């Protein structure tokens with residue numbers, strides 16, 4: 001019978017070890033140590049185990065927060081859905097572990113293509129999503145294409161002397177500004193565009209058409225953090 005007055009943290013610590021996380025520092029059982037343990041468990045439960053990106057649960061709560069924020073602030077926000085093209089062929093021809101290596105490499109390329117304020121998530125087997133707060137409609141296509149091209153140009157190591165290339169299809173939609181909407185409607189609209197990208201031939205970006213406003217060079221610099229050419233450092 002476990003003693004109700006004593007915390008049994010063996011399973012929590014075992015989970016951290018199994019998943020290669022650092023154990024909490026400091027005096028075991030102290031307030032700071034327990035807080036660190038809780039933080040690490042929260043972090044673990046918010047991430048996808050294979051890629052380290054946000055998982056579906058984290059994505060869904062972030063999407064709900066973002067649509068609420070856009071309705072109140074009127075700031076533009078873009079949702080992108082990405083799906084690896086013909087991924088079944090990768091698994092069928094090279095095996096599941098090679099498929100996993102491809103998923104990891106795509107996740108890494110996505111992580112490298114976005115700003116710290118953006119949220120990149122793995123929401124299904126070979127499906128990813130990115131929430132881009134404060135992304136003006138005039139830049140939507142540029143941002144999405146930057147992600148697509150980074151993935152397309154990557155040679156993925158899948159064995160001692162084997163490299164693979166994959167492409168992704170991307171669909172995107174902006175959240176309606178100043179309007180109460182729902183996360184699921186926003187997601188549906190992005191998904192519809194992903195479907196369009198797949199049906200129009202794959203390895204492309206389709207965004208829902210939105211009125212494009214004029215954007216100054218200064219705003220462009222703020223978004224891309226560097227030159228107006230659109231490259232991110």
Ligand SMILES: Nc1nc2c(ncn2[C@@H]2O[C@H](COP(=O)(O)OP(=O)(O)OP(=O)(O)O)[C@@H](O)[C@H]2O)c(=O)[nH]1
Nearest residue numbers: 083084085086087088089091096097099100125126
């Ligand atoms: N290796 C690996 N494969 C996965 C994982 N999750 C899902 N899959 C596989 O991903 C494949 C998805 O295939 P489909 O949905 O048919 O789509 P596709 O082949 O990518 O084709 P399109 O999306 O139409 O371009 C299936 O073969 C799944 O078994 C995973 O975590 N690891």
